Amino acid sequence: MIVLVNPNLVVQRNDPFTTGIVYMPIGLAYTAAVLREKGLPLKVIDAFAENPYQTERKASFLILGLKSEEVIARLPQNTVAVWIYGINLTSHIATLNLVSTIKLAYPKIPVIVLENTQAVTAYSLSDVADAFFAAGADACLTGESELRAVELAQLCLSGEWGRVSEIHLDGLCLPNKKNVATGYVGDLDLLPYPAWDLFPIENYWNLCFSHGPLSARRYLPLLTSRGCPYTCRFCVAPQTNHxxxxxxxxxxxxxxxERAAKTYGVYEFHIxxxxxxxSEARIRxxxxxxxxxxxxxxxxxAAGTKIETIKxxxxxxxxxxxxxxxISISPESGSSRxxxxxxxxxxxxxxxxxxxRMNKLGISSQACFVLGFPGEENGDREQTLKMVREMTREGVDEIALFIITPVPGSAIFSEFSGYGSLSELNFTPSWRKDYQKLNRxxxxxxxxxxxxxxxxHPKKLFQQPFRFLRKCFHTKMEMVPYRAMVFKRLDNRAARR
Ligand code: SF4
Structure with a gap:
C-alpha cells in the first residue's frame, strides 16, 4: 500500500497573523484520486487535520496536528512506500521531521517527497532536495505528481524500488541523479476530481478559518486552471510551471x-x-x-489573479x-521602478x-503588496503608501502587506542569506537585517x-466586528484575528504542558 501524508501545520509563534494559513491539500487529493482510479492501494494520513488542535512548541514554531509517533502508528503493516506532500514552505520543518522519523522507524520503506506546483507559498523541491536526502528521504518527485504517480506507485508496489536508479522517471530526484520534470498534465479535464472523501474534511470545516475568507459552514478549494504565464522574480511559479x-x-x-454540492453539501468554493x-472567455x-x-x-x-486579464x-x-x-489582486508595489x-x-x-466596479457589485476585494524587494528604497515604499491610500479611497476592502522572503525556486532565492530553517522563509522574515524597519x-x-x-468607508469598517463575532468572514482581515486568537490559545496551552 502507498501511504500519502499531508504534513502538520506550522505557525511562527511571533506571527500568528501571516503564518499558519490553512490550505486544504488539493494537490495530494488529486494524486490520491489518480492512484485510486487505477485501482492502486493507498491510504491518506493528514498529519494536520486528523488532530488539528493538538499543539507542540518547537523553538520559535508551533506544530499543529499528529505527533510523529502517531503518524508512524497509523502506517498499515503492508506499507510499501510513504509519500509526503511538500505542501508549502512554512511547513518545511514538519515535512522534514516526518521524513526523518518515518525513515528511522522503517529504514527499508522508501520515503518520497512530492512537490506542490500550484501555490505561490510552495517551493521548488529540486532546490532543496539535498536537505530532504540528509533527513533520510529516498527521492523527491518534482513537477505535477498526477503525471508520474501511477508509474512511481507501480515501481514501489512491485518491490523493485532497489532498481530505481536504473530507470528514468521524469521529475524524480535521487541523491545521485536528478531527472528534470519536463511534462505537464495536458488535458486537465481528464483528471479525476480530488478524493476529498479520503481526507478529514469535517475537521477543516470545524476550524472556521481557511485560506480564503470563509462565510459558510463548509467549503472546498478548487483548481480551475494550472500554471501562470508571468515571470515575477519573487515567485516560484515560473520555475515549477515554466x-x-x-x-x-x-x-x-x-x-x-455540482458533485461537491450533492456529495458533501458544499456551496462555497475557494479558487x-x-x-x-x-482566459476571460473561459471565466465568462x-x-x-x-x-x-x-x-x-x-x-x-482566494489566491489572487492578475486583474489586467479581466479586460x-x-x-x-x-x-x-x-x-x-x-477577488484578491496583487499590485505588489506603488513604485514602477x-x-x-x-x-x-x-x-x-x-x-x-x-x-x-467590485464595490458596486458586492464583490470584496483584496490588494496585496510586498515590502523589502532587493533594491527597494524608502521613496519606493512611500509610493506604495500613496497607492494604498488611493485604492482605499476607491473602496478596496482589505490589504495584505508581506515582507519579501526568498522562496527556493524563485529568481531571487540566492540573493538572501541569514535565515536558519527554511520554515523561517515566511512573510515575517525576522532574520532579515532590515526586518525591524520594514515591519515598522x-x-x-x-x-x-x-x-x-x-x-x-466607515460603514464597511463597522460591519467587520459583527462578521467577526458571527464567524461569517467576507475578508481575510476579518478572519485572521480569529485565527490568531486560536493559535494564541493553543500556544498558551502548549506552554502549560
Ligand atoms: S502573476 Fe507573478 S506572483 Fe502571481 S503566480 Fe504568476 S508569476 Fe507568481
Missing part, C-alpha cells in the same frame, strides 16, 4: 461544483489557482453555465451574478476601475489603512 497556463473547461468545473482569469463561459444551471454557489478568488469590466458583473464574492525590478507590471488605472512601515501602513477606511 510559464505554461492550462485551463479546465467550464463544463468540467461546474460538474465538480486556489495561480491565475484563474488568464463558467459564469454563464453557473447561471444557466441555477447553481446557488459562492466562489472566491472587460462587464465580466465582473457576470462574475457577481454567478456567485463570485471575493520596483515593479520593473520584480519583473512585474501593474495597470493601476485599470485596477482602480475594477475595484470601483508595515504596521504604520496597516494603521493608516484603517484610518482611511474609517474616513471614506
Amino acid at each position: 510559464q505554461r497556463w492550462r485551463p479546465r473547461s467550464a463544463q468540467n468545473i461546474v460538474l465538480e461544483m 486556489e489557482d495561480l491565475n484563474p482569469t488568464v 463561459e463558467l459564469c454563464h453555465l453557473i447561471i444557466q444551471r441555477q447553481l446557488k454557489v459562492a466562489w472566491k478568488i 472587460n469590466l462587464d465580466t465582473l458583473d457576470l462574475m457577481a451574478a454567478a456567485g463570485c464574492r471575493y 520596483v515593479l520593473r525590478l520584480m519583473g512585474k507590471f501593474f495597470d493601476f488605472e485599470h485596477a482602480v476601475r475594477a475595484v470601483r 512601515f508595515r504596521v504604520r501602513l496597516y494603521l493608516l489603512f484603517l484610518i482611511w477606511k474609517l474616513r471614506w
Whole structure:
C-alpha cells in the first residue's frame, strides 16, 4: 500500500497573523484520486487535520496536528512506500521531521517527497532536495505528481524500488541523479476530481478559518486552471510551471461544483489557482453555465489573479451574478521602478476601475503588496503608501502587506542569506537585517489603512466586528484575528504542558 501524508501545520509563534494559513491539500487529493482510479492501494494520513488542535512548541514554531509517533502508528503493516506532500514552505520543518522519523522507524520503506506546483507559498523541491536526502528521504518527485504517480506507485508496489536508479522517471530526484520534470498534465479535464472523501474534511470545516475568507459552514478549494504565464522574480511559479497556463473547461468545473454540492453539501468554493482569469472567455463561459444551471454557489478568488486579464469590466458583473464574492489582486508595489525590478507590471488605472466596479457589485476585494524587494528604497515604499491610500479611497476592502522572503525556486532565492530553517522563509522574515524597519512601515501602513477606511468607508469598517463575532468572514482581515486568537490559545496551552 502507498501511504500519502499531508504534513502538520506550522505557525511562527511571533506571527500568528501571516503564518499558519490553512490550505486544504488539493494537490495530494488529486494524486490520491489518480492512484485510486487505477485501482492502486493507498491510504491518506493528514498529519494536520486528523488532530488539528493538538499543539507542540518547537523553538520559535508551533506544530499543529499528529505527533510523529502517531503518524508512524497509523502506517498499515503492508506499507510499501510513504509519500509526503511538500505542501508549502512554512511547513518545511514538519515535512522534514516526518521524513526523518518515518525513515528511522522503517529504514527499508522508501520515503518520497512530492512537490506542490500550484501555490505561490510552495517551493521548488529540486532546490532543496539535498536537505530532504540528509533527513533520510529516498527521492523527491518534482513537477505535477498526477503525471508520474501511477508509474512511481507501480515501481514501489512491485518491490523493485532497489532498481530505481536504473530507470528514468521524469521529475524524480535521487541523491545521485536528478531527472528534470519536463511534462505537464495536458488535458486537465481528464483528471479525476480530488478524493476529498479520503481526507478529514469535517475537521477543516470545524476550524472556521481557511485560506480564503470563509462565510459558510463548509467549503472546498478548487483548481480551475494550472500554471501562470508571468515571470515575477519573487515567485516560484515560473520555475515549477515554466510559464505554461492550462485551463479546465467550464463544463468540467461546474460538474465538480455540482458533485461537491450533492456529495458533501458544499456551496462555497475557494479558487486556489495561480491565475484563474488568464482566459476571460473561459471565466465568462463558467459564469454563464453557473447561471444557466441555477447553481446557488459562492466562489472566491482566494489566491489572487492578475486583474489586467479581466479586460472587460462587464465580466465582473457576470462574475457577481454567478456567485463570485471575493477577488484578491496583487499590485505588489506603488513604485514602477520596483515593479520593473520584480519583473512585474501593474495597470493601476485599470485596477482602480475594477475595484470601483467590485464595490458596486458586492464583490470584496483584496490588494496585496510586498515590502523589502532587493533594491527597494524608502521613496519606493512611500509610493506604495500613496497607492494604498488611493485604492482605499476607491473602496478596496482589505490589504495584505508581506515582507519579501526568498522562496527556493524563485529568481531571487540566492540573493538572501541569514535565515536558519527554511520554515523561517515566511512573510515575517525576522532574520532579515532590515526586518525591524520594514515591519515598522508595515504596521504604520496597516494603521493608516484603517484610518482611511474609517474616513471614506466607515460603514464597511463597522460591519467587520459583527462578521467577526458571527464567524461569517467576507475578508481575510476579518478572519485572521480569529485565527490568531486560536493559535494564541493553543500556544498558551502548549506552554502549560
Ligand atoms: S502573476 Fe507573478 S506572483 Fe502571481 S503566480 Fe504568476 S508569476 Fe507568481
